[in-house]
Amino acid sequence: MTLALLFPGQGAQNAGFLHRLPQHDAVRATLDEASAALGFDVLTLDSDDALRSTIAVQIGLVVAGVAVARALAHEGLAPQFSAGLSVGAYAAAVSCEALAFGDALRMVRKRAELMENAWPSGYGLTAVAGLSETQVETLADAHAREGGERVYVANVNAPRQIVVAGADGALEAFAARALAAGARKAQRLAVAVPSHCELLDDAADALTEWARDIPFRTPRSVYVDNRGGRPLYTADAVRADLATNMRYTVRWYDALTVMIESGASVLVEAPPGQVLTDIAREHYSEVSALAGSSLPLERLVAIVRRRLGQDG
Template identity: 80%
Template sequence: MSLACLFPGQGAQSPGFLHRLPEHEIVRATLDEASATLGIDVLALDSAEALQSTVAVQIGLVVAGVAHARALAQAGLTPQFSAGLSVGAYPAAVCCGALAFPDALRMVKRRAELMESAWPSGYGLTAVSGLSETQVETLANAQDGGERVYVANVNAPRQIVVAGADAALETFATRARAAGARKTQRLAVSVPSHCELLTDATEQLVAWSRDIPFRSPEGVYVDNRGGRPLYDGDAIRADLATNMRHTVRWFDALTVMIESGATVLVEAPPGQVLTDIAREHYPDIAALSAATLPLDRLAVTLRRRLGVD
């Protein structure tokens, strides 16, 4: 039996999500370390007003993910697999020992600042349910006039996220529903993530992160861009620095972990989307959302599922 820790991306946040983390000494220490590293009170980042900022959201998700992973590790639950969707790749890299937490915080802060400054308003993401990647790509390529949309995430075979300008996303959503999509939903993300619109921002982050120390992971780190295991620190650096530019192939990453032996999945707070995807497509695999269970009960449940004392 093997444990995989999954870390959600932007859109999972909601007001107060950092305040809802478990009352635990490791969680408090992680919050204090983050505040000291960044020179701010990180608990101020999860108000409804603060969450209008991409910077606040992305930092908060990294803090929540690392706090969760550290609490599980203290309970003797260290994952064999680590993977995160988009910005979730940062706490995944910390979780497997490839990147120090303070460096992850500084790097993700710079990432979010570059994303926000590249497209400060008028852009975002829309989720499309019920169409395949090929169908979505065909619709995107056929969109006439104005700005185009791009395939940003392949979360599941028929759960695709597209990126682009507000007007283009609205037009695309109408066309997608006419083409048979069950649902289209604008996400709580205010930048056009995972497409060529962030090429310049990616190049700047690659240069900025060149001197950040990375190490080989303990266990298996699965990347966003190719949905494959990475075993080298420099390869993980490249994944983190460039994933905002490339389509996230989350379903490939999930499939690789399961095919490689992951039998129990736990999603870090505040997410449940990755848990729901796993339950729908791999019902024989145990998938749990940490956001829905008290920490002590989660630990007991994970041990039972893993068959450990």
């Protein structure tokens, strides 16, 4: 029985999520370390006003993920697998010790600034439920052929849970087209940039250059990437994944599948989300998937220990 930690991406945030983190020494130390590294109090990042900023959201998600991972490790629950959706990959890299926390925060801040500056307004993401990736791509091609502005497949979160990126008007028109083609739902996400598509090519190139001197290490446990949904074993491979994942489709379902096929049997999703937990429960009922945001830390630790077959 092995443990995997899952770290959610942008869209999982909600007001006050950093203030709702567990009262634990490791959490408090992580918040203090983040504030010192960034030069401001990170607990200012989760207000409704602050969360309008891509920068605040992305930094806050990484802080929350690392804080809970450290609290679990302090309780003897270190993961064998770490994976994060989009910006969650930075917390995953810290979790497997491929990247120092302070460096992850600085890199995420630069990433978010580049993304926000590339497309400061008028763009985002829409989640489409009930259609396959092939069906969504076919609809996107038809939309473009008929004169609509291009939308792009940004995330494949599950076989019929696809996220598309593009301009506001294009997303609205595409949502109507998807619903007419049989989608159960087409819902705009709380993301204000066109993530995981070629619109961020230049931003990814800039982050790659900026991150050239950031020290990375060989992961001490298994790091599973976004782009290919596969384990990465070298420092340079993790660096390249983090620097460029903003412009490639997130293959979350592939990442989830490879962890489970490699032996992950207990999955814990870091706060603030439950989307990754729900995906795992729906498609892999044989594993135990738990959302850290839905349980007090003491109860989460007890359940994970029991399901891993540990004493206590």
